[in-house]
Amino acid sequence: MAFEITQELLENVTKYIENKNNNALNALFNEIHHADIAEILDELPFEESVYIIRLLDSETTSEVLMDVGNDVREKILEQLTAKEIAEEIDELDTDDAADVISELPDKRKQAVMQEIEDQEHAKEIVELLRYDEDSAGGLMAKELVKVNENWTITRCEKEMRIQAAEITRVHSIYVIDDAGKLKGRLSLKDLLIAATKTKISEVYIPKVDFVNVTDKAEDVANIMRKYDLEAIPVVDELSVLVGRITIDDIVDVMKEEADKDYQLAAGITQDVEADDTIWELTRARLPWLFLGLLGGVGAASIMGFFEDAMVDNAILFMFTPLIAAMAGNVGVQSSAIIVQGIANDDVKGSITDRLLKEVSLAMVNGLALAFLLFLFIFISEQDIKIASAISISLFVVIIVAGLIGTFIPLFLDKRGIDPAIATGPFITTSNDIFGILIYFGIAKMIIGF
């Protein structure tokens, strides 16, 4: 059932557009899911994409616009008039509508908002625009089914039909009191089974998970994942039900978060994809490489300081890449575990406990590796002093690297900074420098130069 974009399909689209064969285009796209149409637009020349957005009905194109890449959407919206954008907005759920509006330049925002026909919809969008995009308020939509605890099942069914007409998918039926406060939820099963005269207050489930509008998106994701929720209601400071978040939005949050952390760990700062332009990819990568260059120059300067030792102890210099690599690897391992633990909210206990554990771990790994390295150098060089100096340094470097890798993410997190930036090149580079400094320091003490 997987949809594949073929070269033939793209050529047909281009041909139809050239000939202004709108019937053929409508017939073609009518058969295709909006997520797939979006993929086609991502591939098409930009003018052709605008042509198709103008051609198809806005019920479809509004969804397509949500699915195309950010850069493609930005370019398409630039070409559309305020009225055309408002027509798309009218079709979208409030959460998506608010996302699109928030991407527009300030001047256009106003123009578009004034063109929106449904005043209720416009008001709800304006409300959503107030929330931080990484908060529960920024994720939630206003479309939901809510029933008053004082209604009967019959009235409830009637009201639900009206409300459901506005809503694409009914996730949960929320129960509120006269003040609009969230009281609980009603299961579809109970609704199907209960007698028609029963009051909602007699059958609803008073226990309901919820989040506050100001909760962080990441925390909402963790809660929904932990409790296996498909939708969660959002309440404001007065416990008034103000919206709901559905799992598909959370899936996107999780995916973006995971992709971002992965890229940061690999030294890629901006959200890029394999198919982005060379310029975008360069901007995302060059800063970290530049950091690495600085680190390398730093390491070279430290080594220059110990240049006198080179005549008698050339072999020390042969092992600098090994020391730097091990410091980097250990640092990345330690920081990755901590960053992931922080994200999943399962790092417990104090920083001291954590650092102690990392020291023990580094000692186990360090002992094993230092011993192997000692054997290798002793056998090949027959010099116990050199072999000891290099392997003891490796041992100490591994411990320090582990500590730095653990401490920096924990420190950043306490300060409210995303610890993920501390992984990858950042840790590698700082550990390279520390590693080489420690290495030559210890070697100097043992060998004495």
Added chain:
Amino acid sequence: MAFEITQELLENVTKYIENKNNNALNALFNEIHHADIAEILDELPFEESVYIIRLLDSETTSEVLMDVGNDVREKILEQLTAKEIAEEIDELDTDDAADVISELPDKRKQAVMQEIEDQEHAKEIVELLRYDEDSAGGLMAKELVKVNENWTITRCEKEMRIQAAEITRVHSIYVIDDAGKLKGRLSLKDLLIAATKTKISEVYIPKVDFVNVTDKAEDVANIMRKYDLEAIPVVDELSVLVGRITIDDIVDVMKEEADKDYQLAAGITQDVEADDTIWELTRARLPWLFLGLLGGVGAASIMGFFEDAMVDNAILFMFTPLIAAMAGNVGVQSSAIIVQGIANDDVKGSITDRLLKEVSLAMVNGLALAFLLFLFIFISEQDIKIASAISISLFVVIIVAGLIGTFIPLFLDKRGIDPAIATGPFITTSNDIFGILIYFGIAKMIIGF
């Protein structure tokens, strides 16, 4: 609404268990969600966890068992009798039940299966056990609501009530024909609105997304994410509806996949968490560090080969950590983008195109960085030959590192091997060695030693 485990809570639990105060324990845990009980068990001494599992009713404990860490579950199951495990299994949905059974040693599997009371349930579990755990069949559950296209709405509602009694959450109503083949789905809205005598065949939606039992879990995740699905039906080779996959399982798949890739990129081979034991963490980290050690020894050997150049060109040796670090960083960046692109299924075009793009990108980055390094060395050393040798080498190393980082994951993927293993230490180490080899090779050509 976030649940927090306090020291006080844990101490109370321990105290109640010591005094065998089962009433207090029941009262306490009755108020707590099973996912939170699982978190408590993860913290408690293991004998106390077993005590609690035995105490609480299996409706709760079966869910708790699904939520505790894998190692905790394994230990608890070892302590339970086959009959006790079967009681838990009876409460679980088929997909979770099959997961638990598949974790048991072969002998116990049989013993437990024979103790399961509900024969229908047991048969369905046996069916699910046949599927690969990373396939749609391995993810799906047998619990679903299906209606025959020939039924009326009235009959449909009656049958649904019977089916729904067995099911915790109704996601979709699937429509099948007499042979059990998936025909489409029925929306709750249509069901609510349609007249009672209407036949299902007149109102169902014939367009329905589905996957095949043998589809890979990752592909199922991509499809559900792309089309924003909360549940997807699974069909066998004859198009017969055999199960359904829900988004909460996919969320877990995505999370595991992302965590695994992240850890692999950081050089951690096994699925570990920050709170695992030192021994588990060592086993996950040491192999990659050992690889790094080998790489370092390799680099040292290559440098030993060029030792004669040290007297006149000591500075060359100062920059080996820089060359190694840059080769590693570029390699990790390139491979991360490709690995992510492969996972998200958005790497298009041929390998040659991809490599050409990476060369262009590496040339842009390489030129910028080589130029900076040239300036730095030329100013500090006043030697144009040395400055050229080092910066030209850096340029070439960056290009080669980018190519290796791009090529290896693509190659592994074509061979059906998870490309994620090629990121992190693997790329770093191989690029260290290649980098230093190229570096001294080019330096030798330019300076001539």
